[in-house]
Amino acid sequence: MKQWEVVIGIETHVQLSTQSKIFSGSSTAFGAEPNVQANAVDLALPGVLPVLNKGAVECAIRFGLAVEGQVAPKSVFARKNYFYPDLPKGYQISQYELPVVVGGKVAIQLGQGDDLSEKTINLTRAHLEEDAGKSLHEDFHGKSGIDLNRAGTPLLEIVTEPDMRSSAEAVAYAKALHALVRWIGICDGNMQEGSFRCDANVSVRPVGQKEFGTRREIKNLNSFRFMQQAIDYEVQWQIAHIEDGGRVEQATVLFDPDTGETRAMRSKEDAHDYRYFPDPDLLPLIISRDWIERARSALPELPAAKKQRFVTDFGLSAYDATTLTASLEVADFYEATVVVAGKAAAKPCANWVMVDLAARLNKEGMELAHSPVSAVQLGGLVARIADNTISNNIAKKIFDALWNGEGKSADEIIDKQGLKQITDSGAIEALIDEVLAANAAMVAEFRAGKEKAFNALVGQAMKATKGKANPQQVNELLRRKLA
Amino acid sequence: MITRSLSALARALAAREISSVELTRLYLERIARLNPKFNAYISVDEEKSLAQARAADDMLAAGQAGPLTGIPLAQKDIFCARGWLTTCGSKMLSNFVSPYDATVIERFNAAGTVILGKTNMDEFAMGSSNETSHFGAVRNPWNTECVPGGSSGGSAAAVAALLAPAATGTDTGGSIRQPAAMCGLTGLKPTYGVVSRYGMIAFASSLDQGGPMARSAEDCALLLNTMAGFDERDSTSLDRPKEDYTRDVEKPLAGLKIGLPKEFFGEGCDPDVMKRIEEAIAEYRKLGAETIEVSLPNMKLAVPAYYVIAPAEASSNLSRFDGVRYGYRAPEYADLNDMYSKTRAQGFGEEVKRRILIGTYVLSHGYYDAYYLQAQRIRRLIANDFVEAFKQCDVIMGPTSPTTAFRIGEKASDPVQMYLSDIYTIAVNLAGLPGMAVPAGFVGGLPVGLQLIGNYFSEARLLNVAHRYQQVTDWHLQHPAGLD
Numbered sequence: 001m002k003q004w005e006v007v008i009g010i011e012t013h014v015q016l017s018t019q020s021k022i023f024s025g026s027s028t029a030f031g032a033e034p035n036v037q038a039n040a041v042d043l044a045l046p047g048v049l050p051v052l053n054k055g056a057v058e059c060a061i062r063f064g065l066a067v068e069g070q071v072a073p074k075s076v077f078a079r080k081n082y083f084y085p086d087l088p089k090g091y092q093i094s095q096y097e098l099p100v101v102v103g104g105k106v107a108i109q110l111g112q113g114d115d116l117s118e119k120t121i122n123l124t125r126a127h128l129e130e131d132a133g134k135s136l137h138e139d140f141h142g143k144s145g146i147d148l149n150r151a152g153t154p155l156l157e158i159v160t161e162p163d164m165r166s167s168a169e170a171v172a173y174a175k176a177l178h179a180l181v182r183w184i185g186i187c188d189g190n191m192q193e194g195s196f197r198c199d200a201n202v203s204v205r206p207v208g209q210k211e212f213g214t215r216r217e218i219k220n221l222n223s224f225r226f227m228q229q230a231i232d233y234e235v236q237w238q239i240a241h242i243e244d245g246g247r248v249e250q251a252t253v254l255f256d257p258d259t260g261e262t263r264a265m266r267s268k269e270d271a272h273d274y275r276y277f278p279d280p281d282l283l284p285l286i287i288s289r290d291w292i293e294r295a296r297s298a299l300p301e302l303p304a305a306k307k308q309r310f311v312t313d314f315g316l317s318a319y320d321a322t323t324l325t326a327s328l329e330v331a332d333f334y335e336a337t338v339v340v341a342g343k344a345a346a347k348p349c350a351n352w353v354m355v356d357l358a359a360r361l362n363k364e365g366m367e368l369a370h371s372p373v374s375a376v377q378l379g380g381l382v383a384r385i386a387d388n389t390i391s392n393n394i395a396k397k398i399f400d401a402l403w404n405g406e407g408k409s410a411d412e413i414i415d416k417q418g419l420k421q422i423t424d425s426g427a428i429e430a431l432i433d434e435v436l437a438a439n440a441a442m443v444a445e446f447r448a449g450k451e452k453a454f455n456a457l458v459g460q461a462m463k464a465t466k467g468k469a470n471p472q473q474v475n476e477l478l479r480r481k482l483a
Numbered sequence: 484m485i486t487r488s489l490s491a492l493a494r495a496l497a498a499r500e501i502s503s504v505e506l507t508r509l510y511l512e513r514i515a516r517l518n519p520k521f522n523a524y525i526s527v528d529e530e531k532s533l534a535q536a537r538a539a540d541d542m543l544a545a546g547q548a549g550p551l552t553g554i555p556l557a558q559k560d561i562f563c564a565r566g567w568l569t570t571c572g573s574k575m576l577s578n579f580v581s582p583y584d585a586t587v588i589e590r591f592n593a594a595g596t597v598i599l600g601k602t603n604m605d606e607f608a609m610g611s612s613n614e615t616s617h618f619g620a621v622r623n624p625w626n627t628e629c630v631p632g633g634s635s636g637g638s639a640a641a642v643a644a645l646l647a648p649a650a651t652g653t654d655t656g657g658s659i660r661q662p663a664a665m666c667g668l669t670g671l672k673p674t675y676g677v678v679s680r681y682g683m684i685a686f687a688s689s690l691d692q693g694g695p696m697a698r699s700a701e702d703c704a705l706l707l708n709t710m711a712g713f714d715e716r717d718s719t720s721l722d723r724p725k726e727d728y729t730r731d732v733e734k735p736l737a738g739l740k741i742g743l744p745k746e747f748f749g750e751g752c753d754p755d756v757m758k759r760i761e762e763a764i765a766e767y768r769k770l771g772a773e774t775i776e777v778s779l780p781n782m783k784l785a786v787p788a789y790y791v792i793a794p795a796e797a798s799s800n801l802s803r804f805d806g807v808r809y810g811y812r813a814p815e816y817a818d819l820n821d822m823y824s825k826t827r828a829q830g831f832g833e834e835v836k837r838r839i840l841i842g843t844y845v846l847s848h849g850y851y852d853a854y855y856l857q858a859q860r861i862r863r864l865i866a867n868d869f870v871e872a873f874k875q876c877d878v879i880m881g882p883t884s885p886t887t888a889f890r891i892g893e894k895a896s897d898p899v900q901m902y903l904s905d906i907y908t909i910a911v912n913l914a915g916l917p918g919m920a921v922p923a924g925f926v927g928g929l930p931v932g933l934q935l936i937g938n939y940f941s942e943a944r945l946l947n948v949a950h951r952y953q954q955v956t957d958w959h960l961q962h963p964a965g966l967d
Contacts, residue, residue: 040583044803046576047563047585047682049717079799081846083823090802146807275846277855280688280796282718 003207004239007215008164008200008231012177014156014187015131015195016059022130022154023050023093030193034136038148044088049281052077056154059186060100060128061287061295063156066184066302067123069104071292075127077282081275085146086133094157096276099127100285106160106180107304108172109322116319121173122161128285129155156186162201162212167231171224174198183303183328191222198222200231203248204238213238214248218255218262230255234262306331314338314346323354329368333375340379345386352382356399373402381410393467394419422469425477428461431469432477435460446482454478484509485645486962489554489702492648496543496553503543503553507536507597510555514600514646517966521622523631523641525560526568527600535597542595550705552595557647559638560601561608562693563682564588571684572604572616572634575804575811575830585682586714587651587693594709599647603637606832607801608658608686610634611904614895615834622891623666624963625929629888632662632904638696639666645966649697649706653683655690656789657884657908660920663696664883664932667922669949669959670696671703674939675915676721678707679714685800687793688719690912699959700921700949704728707942723940731943732950737771739948742876746782747907752885759924759931760882763952767880770951777872777879781864785910786902788865791845791858792913797835798842804830837898866914869936878948879936882907883920887929907934917942921949922958930958 021028024041041048064071078096104123111117133151135144158177164170178196181187188195198221203213218234221227233255238248253262278284301309303325310321324334330353337349357378361371381398384390390398390410398413407413414420422428436443439460445453461474484492484501495501511529518524532555539553563569563581565588570576584592591598605615613621613636621636623629624644631640635652639662642650652659654672663670671694678693685691695706707728714720741764748757764774806812806826813825831839845854872879884904894901911918916939920932933952937945953959 043808045563045581045583045809046569046571046579046684046803047581047680049681051716051718081799081802083802083805085805085807085819088803088808090805091799273848275799275843275848275851277795277799277846277851280719281685 002243004204004235005207005209006165006167006231006235007162007203007205007212008167008170009162009215010160010164010170010173010201011199012158012174013131013197014158014181016056016154016156016186017188018053018055018059018154020053020055021152022053022056022128024152026152028153030190032149034145034147035149038133038151042088042148042152044090050093050279052282052285053154056128057100057285057287058295059154060126060156061292062184062186062299063126063158063181064101064104065292065296065299066180067101067104067106067126069101069123069126071287072098072100072102073287073289074098075100075285075287077128077279077285078276079279082272084132084135085144086135086148086151088133088148088151092130092132093279093282094129095127098284099125100287101126106173106176108169108176110169110172112319116322119169121163121169124159124161126156126158129157131155162203167228167235170200170231171228174224174227179327180303184299194222196222198227200227200234202231202234202238204235204242214250216248216251216253216262216264218253219265221255226255226257229257229260230262233260237262300328303331314343314350316347316350320350320354324350333368333371336375337379337382340376341382341386345382348385349379349382352378356396360399360403372405373399377402377409384410384414388421388423388470390414390419390421391467391471393471394421419468422465423473425473428465428469428473428477429481431464432461432474432481435464436481443482454482485513485648487648488699489551489648489697489705492554493550493552497548503536503539503555503597504533506553507532507555507599510599510647517644517646520627521624521640521644521646522619523603523621523637523644523646524557524600525570525572525603525616525618525637528567531566532597532599535592539595539597549594551591551709553597554648555597555599556591556706557599557602557638557641557650558588558591559635559651559653560604561653561684562588562651563684564598564601567598567601569601569684570618571608572606572618573831573835574617576684577617577811579810581682583682586679586716587683587710589682590709590712596709602635602641602650605634605636605658606835607684607797608634608653608655608691609797609834609838611657611661611901612889612891612894613637613662614891615832617832620891623888623929624966625667626888628890629929630665630891632665632884632888634658634662635670635696636662639663639668639670642666642668642696642698643963645962649695649702651693651706651710652696653686653691653693654908654912654918655686655692655793656912657905659694659696660908660918660932660934661884661905663920664922664934665888665930667930667932667958667961668696668698668920669700669703669922669953670694670920671707671942671945672911672918673707673711673942674721674917675912676719677711677917677940677942679712679717679720681714681716685796687796688800689796690789690793692912699953700919700946701729701732701953703919704732704943704946704950707946711942726943728943728946731947734947734951735771736767736948736951739767739770739772739878740876741767741772741774742777742872742879743774744777744779744782744872744879744881746779747881751903751906752882753887753926755926756882756884756886756931759926760880760933763921763923763933763956764880766952766955770955775876777875779865779868779872779910781861781868782910784861785865785913786906788858788861789905789909789913790841790902791854792862794838794842795846795855795858796842798839798846801831801835801839806830834898862913865910869910869914869916869938873938877937878941878945881934881936883932883934884908887926887931911936915939917945919945919949921952922961923956924958925961930961
């Protein structure tokens, strides 16, 4: 049996979070009544002209800098001509020969824990363009409705090289890109509302073959899960098709989440001739060095730099640093806990954010932004573990109490509930003596060589202190008494 | 009153010799009586005009009048005007009432002028005779068997027939200058980017430019003062300091260097027309100007390059007329594609369809480099020719059109002959330069126009050169017979 290699390239339409449209002053807010956010320019009335929104350009520059691409000093808007009812001008203003960003790269993490590996996905380009409106096919009694609220919404289309070799890599790329565009504040990342949409170009070739196979483009993947399913199905289909003696024809396909299958929408023969030409209504977009430098200084610390800093300054593992820089939100939350708990407690802070807090949020189906336990509260809690005021077990109880709003801070809860760890060895010894006296049978068992009985005695001692004794201290004292 | 200059009308209004309402009524009455003979206007709306006139009279009474307040003007039907039917000469927009004002209209409204009506034009400004209008051919007031030129033929005929004191036009390949020449008017196409294109229905975006059509250079200067200026709604509008275009009109012409391109004075021009042009140039020598021969070696490429670039842009610009949101929609259709094709087949006339087809073809995959890119290269060569020529002279002169107005129907069936009518004007649009047509005599009772071409932003100089000529000639003061 032949071995097959999968080749994937991804095009992503990122909706830029500007207040107004890319070529008109209309609002871009989602969810308004149809056509209320469409002015004369969006409706393409006779005589209207586009005026470029500098905010959209700013987003493109930020992106170009974040992926270390080249921000083009001169790029050109072109018209992509085709007829469709939700495309009011009969052409889409996009960029064709000269895009605003050339090249660039996005690092993706593959695997888990010790198997963690990194791969670089190279970008071909990123260009600015306007979105079309929406055709609504329901509720119009056999006719279609047109909503032009979305028409003219700014998009950055980001195109990769065919660098990915599996659906897992494709999804890792999409996730990394999704995190990055949110990180640098150019997109809200809302996939349900269509703010981040991917098209995957998929082909297969026998392992060792240099030439690419013929690709099919899966359109409009708006969730990571669908992307994985769609690519997996498409790859299986292409391999089976070729092994059955068929040839893959270049085509655009759609993924149906209900059946889990991809299905051809149009073949290459129906491909439009878009008759691209430079839009004479817009001057070439000139981006000065100065503008680029101003954008650079306004950028937040980027994920790669932050990750490196977490490793060197906080002593985190690469895996932890990667997890904690998955989004700016997580990274900021984590850093805020470290500020409170102290740099020495950076590692336990990482564990609390990645494990305890993440698990609880996940269980409750909540986003970090809505966490009932704030970074300051969590940092305060970790600080009390670090200075031995409380044990880890007590800390978990206090965490629950903070989650349930039973106190403003860990300190307040510790005070109120008398949870301060008992470290006075005299007091612990007295308690242990009581435990030994009350559990003579267990003591006998231990002396007879049953190690299990020791653990039971530790448990009894902890119970007697209501968990407030330092478990390690209890352990040591007990061993000494039984020796 | 109806033959007075704009500044004379402004003086009469200021002196309460006549009110804006009276002046407007005077013209509306003439339009009602004489327009059927010339078909210069597509729409007239007395109520709207008089409301504007009343507002202008209020401004005059309040002492808030500017140089044009109260003066009625004809507006080419390519400019969107709120509440006005704005057809662009097409069946496609025969039901389109604009919900907004073009920048040019907004500026005129703010200046207190009155819209007398919207003037006839070649459909989407595609034509040189005004015969492609959905609303019928316009007749030349000097000879109603003849065309007025185009595409701003309605504006030209309206002013020539004294149905408006002045008008606006637009010029993509000669559409202000050629009809001005053929109707005995003074017309100015400004430097590309001087007049905002916002609300001016696009034909070929990189070439279109609005401008004034009037009886004299002085009137043109007054109109341009209102029309010109930076507009942030037009990205190709030029952000330059405001100019007073009348400031230099009286400057003497001694020492003026006139460039005469040998390509304008070879064959291709009617000898009688050429005679008038040479006489006009002789008049300039008398005024102290000197002439030198210059060369525009790539002139012969202008028409072919234009007929690639203009249709290419037009084919895309006119895609919005699809029957979906406004304008004409075919009454019956089977499905979406059928709706598109029937709407566009029925809504556009032959010349527009021809240019959409040419434009679609030259932008098609595999032809783009050979046609569109090549034409853009030629465009740069032509612009460079002018740059070189203007190193040797201040202004270039020659004929505006190779013939006087031709007979209606004479060239309608031969597009190439029609296209050659703009042989002297097209290069100016390709280069983005300002150009003027100035009345310079008659051949067989029909006007001849001298063309002046200036360097970028030399409108004030061109107006000066035209004005001094008009001080010593009276061609621009002639009127056709039978206009009462």
